[in-house]
Amino acid sequence: MCVVVMLMIFLIVTMPWVQTLQVEQPNNQPCWAKTLKSKKQIVTNLQFYFHDTVSGKTPSAVRVAQSFYIENSPTRFGAVMMANDPLTESPDPSSKLVGRAQGLYGSAGQTESNFGLIMALNYGFVDGIYNGSSISIVGLNYILHSVREMAVIGGTGLFRLARRYAVAKTHWFDPISGDAIVGYNVTIHKI
16 A cells, blocks of 8 residues: 555656656658657658568568468468568668568458458668667558558657557559558657
8 A cells, every 4th residue: 555655656746757858859850751849749750661572582571370261362361471671761672771660460351352451560760860769550451442541559769659640552562472562651649
């Protein structure tokens, strides 16, 4: 009981200090990021390209599990992929590397009309002031839709406590190999 009371007092005393703490960001942001500040929140917009390569000798995403239904499924329902995909400044694969998307995604749709990937990826950045910072994006990605929205559920470094959304739009897709380049526009709010 005494420990609970002490913890409550500590939280009450430190709460005003925590609320007034603001992150100071240098002005030397990379060209793929923009940040706006207000008294209550910091808004950052990131634009980059996600390169998912599942074919060839050095794929950036590989199948790590599958259901026995996969051979008869037009959507490869039950296939789970582990990804370590490069993130670049432009759709050109040889453009500047700004980070890597690492995590899992799997085919969740059983029919072509609801073909979607459940994605749980960490987008770690390696460029400019965001070097070492990351965001976590989770959601259902209906890859046949021209524009998809997923949730930003957190982050690290300059993106600690980040929330908001990511909009994905396919730039290029090869239906034979499954390789894709996807443009991301990510809006992040920090309170």
